[in-house]
Amino acid sequence: xxxxxxxxxxxxxxxxxxxxxxxxxxxxxxxxxxxxxxxxxxxxxxxxxxxxxxxxxxxxxxxxxxxxxxxxxxxxxxxxxxxxxxxxxxxxxxxxxxxxxxxxx
Amino acid sequence: xxxxxxxxxxxxxxxxxxxxxxxxxxxxxxxxxxxxxxxxxxxxxxxxxxxxxxxxxxxxxxxxxxxxxxxxxxxxxxxxxxxxxxxxxxxxxxxxxxxxxxxxxxxxxxxxxxxxxxxxxxxxxxxxxxxxxxxxxxxxxxxxxxx
Numbered sequence: 288x289x290x291x292x293x294x295x296x297x298x299x300x301x302x303x304x305x306x307x308x309x310x311x312x313x314x315x316x317x318x319x320x321x322x323x324x325x326x327x328x329x330x331x332x333x334x335x336x337x338x339x340x341x342x343x344x345x346x347x348x349x350x351x352x353x354x355x356x357x358x359x360x361x362x363x364x365x366x367x368x369x370x371x372x373x374x375x376x377x378x379x380x381x382x383x384x385x386x387x388x389x390x391x392x
Numbered sequence: 393x394x395x396x397x398x399x400x401x402x403x404x405x406x407x408x409x410x411x412x413x414x415x416x417x418x419x420x421x422x423x424x425x426x427x428x429x430x431x432x433x434x435x436x437x438x439x440x441x442x443x444x445x446x447x448x449x450x451x452x453x454x455x456x457x458x459x460x461x462x463x464x465x466x467x468x469x470x471x472x473x474x475x476x477x478x479x480x481x482x483x484x485x486x487x488x489x490x491x492x493x494x495x496x497x498x499x500x501x502x503x504x505x506x507x508x509x510x511x512x513x514x515x516x517x518x519x520x521x522x523x524x525x526x527x528x529x530x531x532x533x534x535x536x537x538x539x
Contacts, residue, residue: 305518338453338454338456338458338459339454339455340454346538355438359509364454364455366511367513368514368515368516369478369513370442371405371441371442371476371478372442372444372450372453372455372476373444373446373450373451373474373476374450374451374452378450379451380452
């Protein structure tokens with residue numbers, strides 16, 4: 288087993304709705320779908336946004352597409368119109384997710 | 393029920409930026425950030441502030457600067473310090489953003505390239521509204537009638 292950032296094996300794209308951030312996570316190789324499911328838990332993703340006071344994270348599994356969707360509530364310190372962040376939409380959040388490390392064979 | 397996004401005026405965004413580069417850039421950037429935040433407090437400006445250290449941590453950071461305050465990676469060659477403030481009073485936001493200008497001759501050494509601006513903000517809230525309270529009408533007009 289070796290440790291790699293998710294960036295090495297998956298794609299992600301993020302968007303917003305109010306004060307929520309929404310991130311897809313799609314492995315390039317369907318063979319990696321299961322290990323991502325085991326290792327990229329709601330708790331680990333929530334922890335990535337703890338410094339912003341994120342309240343909860345829900346993961347939606349899409350096995351037929353071998354993809355995941357993460358929705359993190361209260362992750363944008365106000366959302367696009369209230370935030371002081373340069374990236375009020377949280378578009379760059381996808382690469383915060385892709386920095387998480389996973390173990391692959 | 394229909395989802396309605398209502399928009400409100402009445403908030404301002406002030407932004408000021410200044411750069412540091414070269415030896416000890418990170419420590420000077422951190423000192424600059426703290427000076428800016430302290431100056432806003434001392435002046436009693438009615439704003440909610442945030443500082444970013446662009447090149448260290450900005451878009452992934454929190455308003456409190458958890459990531460740039462905790463950063464212990466390699467020394468960056470350059471950092472752009474961004475102050476962002478929000479408030480109801482345009483003049484307070486303007487004065488807060490202008491604090492970066494004073495840094496050109498005061499404060500931590502070697503700051504440059506100050507820019508600032510104030511822009512109006514539109515705040516939005518989402519509501520559910522009964523469908524029958526939303527009148528729907530479609531009318532077609534020719535461009536010639538409008539001009």
